[in-house]
Amino acid sequence: MNQEYIKPNAWSIIEEGWNPGLVKSSESLFSIGNGAMGQRANFEEQYSGETFQGSYVAGVYYPDKTRVGWWKNGYPEYFAKVLNAPNFIGIDVFIDGEPLDLHKVDKVSDYSRELNMKEGWYERTFIAHFSIDKAVKVVARRFLCLEVDELGVINYQVTAVKGNMKIEFQPYLDAGITNEDSNWDDAFWEIEELISEDHQAFIRSRTNKTNFHVCTFMQSELVQNGEHLQYANHLEQNNKVIRHTAAIELEENETVTLRKYAGYCSSLNHQQYELFDAARKVLTHATLTGYDVLLQGQIEQWAQIWAMADITIDGDLKAQQGIRFNIFQLNQTYLGKDARLNIGPKGFTGEKYGGSTYWDTEAYCIPFYMATKDQQVARNLLKYRYEQLDKAIENAEKLGFSNGAALYPMVTMNGEESHNEWEITFEEIHRNGAMVFAIYNYVRYTGDFSYVPEMGLEVMIAIARFWHQRATFSQKANKYMILGVTGPNEYENNVNNNWYTNYLAKWCINQALENLDKVKDGYDDDYKRIIGLTHLSGSETASWREVADQMYEPIDEELGIYLQQDGFLDKEIIPVEELDSKHRPINQKWSWDRILRSCYIKQADVLQGFYFFEDHFTKQELEKHFDFYEPLTVHESSLSPCVHSIQAAKLDRMDQAYEFYLRTSRLDLDDYNKEVEEGCHITSMAGTWMSIVEGFGGLKIVDDKPSFETKLPEQWDGFSFKINFRNQILHVQVSKSGTEVITYGTEPVDVIINGKEITLQPQLINA
Incomplete structure (x- = not known):
């Protein structure tokens, strides 16, 4: 209980x-x-x-x-x-x-x-x-x-x-x-x-x-x-x-x-x-x-x-308390005033995780700060990583990489890697992809491309170099593979071809190439500075493209799904619901050897890719992968329920979406993991915000416009939230009678509401 x-x-x-x-x-x-x-x-x-x-x-x-x-x-x-x-x-x-x-x-x-x-x-x-x-x-x-x-x-x-x-x-x-x-x-x-x-x-x-x-x-x-x-x-x-x-x-x-x-x-x-x-x-x-x-x-x-940051929920007091607690703790932890600071997974609530910076910031926290504050706050979080690029290059050099390849740390205070578990330190390299995704996400949301020529492109180049060197060409498969990794599912170590990692590596390389062209065309001085700094050549970028174009993706044709990694179906596939409750949580009840041999997933892995790149896949593909992987997921990471809540909402599985939301929003208040005395789960609290805004609110950017596909849990009479979209405040109100979006900015705003494109005229702030 x-x-x-x-x-x-x-x-x-x-x-x-x-x-x-x-x-x-x-x-x-x-x-x-x-x-x-x-x-x-x-x-x-x-x-x-x-x-x-x-x-x-x-x-x-x-x-x-x-x-x-x-x-x-x-x-x-x-x-x-x-x-x-x-x-x-x-x-x-x-x-x-x-x-x-x-x-x-x-x-x-x-x-x-x-x-x-x-x-x-x-x-x-x-x-x-x-x-x-x-x-x-x-x-x-x-x-x-x-x-x-x-x-x-x-x-x-x-x-x-x-x-x-x-x-x-x-x-x-x-x-x-x-x-x-x-x-x-x-x-x-x-x-x-x-x-x-x-x-x-x-x-x-x-x-x-x-x-x-x-x-x-x-x-x-x-x-x-x-x-x-x-x-x-x-x-x-x-x-x-x-x-x-x-x-x-x-x-x-x-x-x-x-x-x-x-x-x-x-x-x-x-x-x-x-x-x-x-x-x-x-x-x-x-x-x-x-x-x-x-x-x-x-x-x-x-x-x-x-x-600006409040989310209201009508008719569900515990859900309301949960989201406000999460928003409150995020603002207590980080306010964006100082680009030297970041967001530790426990914030100021305990010593666990060392108070350091993880990939949680780029994957989960930036959307919250980007939408509830001035965009400079999110820019400061990106600048934090740019300022540590030299250390990321040093980290990669220590592992044998060269030519300015960068591996951002799993855990850091000053840019140096300071994580002490080998399967995380050396193998959980997907974190590099979150750095590039955060830049892409920032530009997509704010429209501020200036960050890329000023700072972001250098980060993308260094990360592309890493993926290029980390990939191994398989003559047998005539594909590039990424061997010996740990994906977001940390209950699998030292696997070959984690789909999420391989997909992210390919995407990162393509992002670097795409943004190189954009900067070359529109920011000549920055382009010359960056090429001079990185000594990037056409032959090098051509070899990047070859790796991206020939990246291997593990697929099971019979099931029609991407495999979490090579050999995943060699495991005994037993849904979590068939596990005796006395074996839960498995991270406390099972040996590490037994966990590694099992099919059980700590948090979204393949589904993390479907969350990041939702526009790359159809709703039917999401449904097929959700139906296969979620039943195998034990959600023993605080970062797991939010991603699944968002995806369940997109699939119109509102009971499941609500259950996941309640778990992420009250993870600490109700002490689901029996560990709250060690501190609160601060970075996952940003995922709670995403569960409402991106899940039930359905926020995404379509054709450079904010789009809302709203879903109302039957337990709620309504909910509302605000976002700062390109310095225009949008107030979204969802009730049983429909969805209303109001803008308090100075200019008309084009939005898409449940598939219908509308131009909103600004209202007075005190309206």
Whole structure:
């Protein structure tokens, strides 16, 4: 049974009732972030029960030395780890000298958490009973500012609900933090300087090896009845922690609030010697602005995000909550302000996957950011990969490729490959294709071809060179083959001729050739620069074309389907529904050997190709392949349900499409995979958005126009979404009575709605 304790609510994630067994799961689900930093929903006060501490600064990482039993040529030397950063949320609380610790108090009542997605804040409320005649109520709200993204704000309110008492607060900074997943128990951080002055504190830390400098800072104020209280700021300090104290006597029913302003300034954005001054400026701004105004600013910033990104669903509260949770977490993780940053599969919600960049960004995330924000945000994601092209070429050189061939990493922080499983590192090379598809998808959607001559063509050339060198000519078949690979289905390793990989390789080469011609015809200066840079010749491109034209595709003529790879039908083909439930999930119940020999598919593989290249195949072909492969798919990747939801909707299998949608949208909220305590599945959340917009909304680009083939699940009364198409806002509203599309731009827009071409006249923004 799924973990279903989150209360259905359209705009909030709500937990009610104290259950220590859910603490770690809730720390993931109630995580907060602002694109520049994020943190799990750890308690401010001390907690001696099971917890997973996590605070993270975007772009700050450590190269944790690879731990393998034996070395392989080309093997990455390290796994990039997102670092658990110094803790700035800590506020120890003492009631008449006794620590407030929910694991140790006599009783906890009236416990609840709320993550308010509409306004962008997280709040926890409870009553802690110390004895029959002593109890306190705590209401702790915090948020990470969107406007000043180095600042976090905590409003920690305590009321004496039973008895008179002395309340002592100890706000602190703790730089003595470690990761749970260190390979060798190395020290990731060195603490370099601690300063405490008045009510402010600063700790400057430096990461080992990567030499990122981070200043963690705080300032606190004590407030009662709207007035700031003077208090003695007794200092406790060691070589890792700075602790301030503030005490007050409370009579029964009186309330006092500690406000804590804190955050990080890093050397990503400031010179090392400027960090303390930068932190002081943030604190000065915070204290002069004040909590109420900062909170109002947060609400207004989120209102702007939701005005464009929101998806409404009528008549299905859990589905509505699910999509908003996904949209909220995506915006907490990445806002597109900094082209040096990217989207980790866990975002700021946990350490798993190292917080690094995967092909998820290009395959799943770019459509979301492209449609819900200014196109510059998606361009920044593409620029991120262009800036790392030199490293991708180095990665390929380490594996024996030459002449500027590039292999983009499976996992990276700075462009270097840092994945440590050989079948992924060396063989899951289809990721290269996602880089080219993202460029194609961006140009198709935005109409901004300028990216190609400026940056994209160089990427395409380097990737075409890789595929050309990676292919092997088979004299027996008179075809080029790609041997020894792992496709998107990671339950198959070291296979020959994965159809998706071969098809993608052929397409990538043709894209490079096509775009070379376009740039040559229209961008002469860029063309000359690129040819000079790459030393590309006509004979080389001719040899590319030969590989593409003669690329082998495994097909079973009798079934009329593309085979996932050579020999796939040699397996015993038993549908998933015939598997005994005690064997599920197979990745936890079976040996790896048994999984590799089975026919079971982790996520869309052949069907990933049908998703990317839907215009290359007929609906009948999609149906035939869906009917063959989906029954063999165990969906044990978070990236699997969304692709299948989109395709089921295209096939008018709405019950199946809805089931897949609900699974992807509530994957974490209902903890389908029994692992949410490790963090949320951030990149797959973009797939949830695609399930609605591309699946039920049927969005695709046809003849340079947005086309919508809308489908309404019977569980819904209606749904709506907006997209930014070439700087024109389109608002799509689907109900049982039909589909309406409105544009709020400045120019008429040609659209296709359920097969009918229409020219929309713009309406006023406030219409």
